[in-house]
Amino acid sequence: MAEEELLRVEGLSKTISGTSILSDVDMVVRKGDLKVLIGPSGGGKSTLLQCINLLLFPDSGRIVLDGREVTFRRKREVLAYRQQIGMIFQEFNLFDHLNALQNVSIALRKVRRMSSRQAAERAERELERVGIWEQKGLYPAELSGGQKQRLSIARALAMDPAILLLDEPTSALDPELIGEVLAVIRDLSQRGMTMLMATHQMGFARTLAQEIMFMEQGRIVEQGAPQELLSHSGAEQSRTLSFCSKINELYA
């Protein structure tokens, strides 16, 4: 537990067209942590993740990454900051006109200004790491859902992010494809990658997450280690646990 703090969010709030979507969110992610965000749909998980990498601009609050406070003002700084944060979307959001290799190399070339050859070499390594090197010449439409999501992970990893934000990375997948994506995420976690992940995969969260945060109506209403929140001991059942039994019923 002595790990260094990597990301600190304090008092983050966001209002979209008059509705408060996030109110006063605090969190700390330490290096190497895998933190899981759960909660009902519409609770603000996606909005929070997008505020953290400034795809959306918070109305108030502080974000500190690796000891440096993030200023939201200068365009250049925002672009540089976003490179440090990898983002994985539920819907993959791959570039449809580029093959797998190019999907990974394009930002290396256009943002990192690497030569085509260097970028391609790096991209091949990332594809290998997520197990789709053989598909490097295929276009997104030719990949399975699991391969698509692994490609989007490779694309994010190529930028050497300090942290990965994953927004329900398996929710758009057929059940039989979820495992291969979770395996990649588990592997990354075991190699020390810092991650913040919104997910409904409770089995995964229980075994791998350092901490679970339960989010509802734009607030983090509970947080703690999985064994705390998901055990039946204690005087009353946690919100997290009752939510989980509900989704488990759904899947049963």
Added chain:
Amino acid sequence: MLESLLAVKNALPYILQGSLVTVGIVLGAMLIGLALGLPMAVGQVYGTRPIRYTAAIYVWFFRGIPVLVLFFLFYFGLFNALNLNLSAIVTAALVLGLRGVAYQSQIFRGGIEALPHGQLKAARALGMSDTRAVVSIILPQVLRTSIPGWANEYSIVLKDSAIAFVLGAPEILSRTHFVASRTYEHFALYLTAGVIYFCLTWAGVHLLHRLEKKLYIPGYSS
């Protein structure tokens, strides 16, 4: 019958030279439309409110006025007032081009709006600026999906180029008219002109169709 054929045979080289002029006008117009229509489409989708309104006014201006009126307006009106001495050919290319900007911007705007939104978000998340994302991610896809619309636009501009006749540009119709008024072989000569227009339409559309196939990417329906 034989006389008609003979008239066509004699006039054909002269008229075909006019098709070079026609092709020049159309190519010029299409390229102006592409060069300015693409940024205008980007402005219409991603631009600030003043940019969007300016673009909308531009589009409605050129959409709302007949080409013939535009020709007169620019050739006799605007260019005269500005003391610009532009030839009929250049004027035709310019006016059809400026109108093409309006129409092509609508083709490209549709293409941009049809793309899944998430790609722009993903590009931003990788640290790309919006300009970079538009250039490297959005436009390459939009240019591909817009080829059918562009082929259609080409076939319209090609046929509208005949209106350059009124300015005296020596294109297909002017030359046909010139010969016909002397030989009185109206039917045979205008039919010839029609066939030339048809061939040019077919060739251009066919070429663009081949380009579309060449640029095919798995997953694109069109």
